[in-house]
Amino acid sequence: MAPWMMIALLGLVIVVFAGLIPRSRSKNGEAGGSKELVREMEETMDSFASDLEEQNNALIELFKNTKQEHQIEVAKLHARLEVLEQQRREPAAPVPAADQLAASQASASRGQSAVFTSAGIKMPVDARHEDPKPHSLDSPGAVEPIWSTAAASEEAVANVDPVASVRLRYAELLEMYSKGRSTEQIAKQFGMNKGEVMLILQLARQEDSARETK
Structure with missing residues (x-):
């Protein structure tokens, strides 16, 4: 009433x-x-x-119940909004460590399979330089030890003159640098990366220092 x-x-x-x-x-x-x-x-x-x-x-009890229900609904909406914002801010899934290791190994193998030509351009080493005729186990040259090949390679590397390997092979590049050309211009001229040009210049400086100390 x-x-x-x-x-x-x-x-x-x-x-x-x-x-x-x-x-x-x-x-x-x-x-x-x-x-x-x-x-x-x-x-x-x-x-x-x-x-x-x-x-x-x-009336007071009804008001309390209504207010409590309203607070519960507001809390649910805030929680849902926070979840949506967190999902939006999350970056893409990181690459697994195994995939990163495989990618780094593949990059290292590709870097090891490349050599510098006399002009400073990298030429990948492929099967075209190998013997097209594989040796059979019955042929005389098929039983050569692997150690002899490795020893021969090390001896050949040791006998190479370091000055000739840098100063002579990249004489034109070093001459351009001595004339004041920048590393960007040299890299563009020879079709190389800037890091490769800087590496060649660093090796040349080290060889000059080694020659002066002798």
């Missing part, structure tokens, strides 16, 4: 009780009737106040 309806009923009860009071009473009768009326009025007011308190408590 709405509060205004309770107030209206209370006023109606007061009017009814006021009309029922007899106007012609003795003093004793008037005193007893007044006490009874006061008692009934107090009971009515207590009942009315109790009803109002119950209604107020029910």
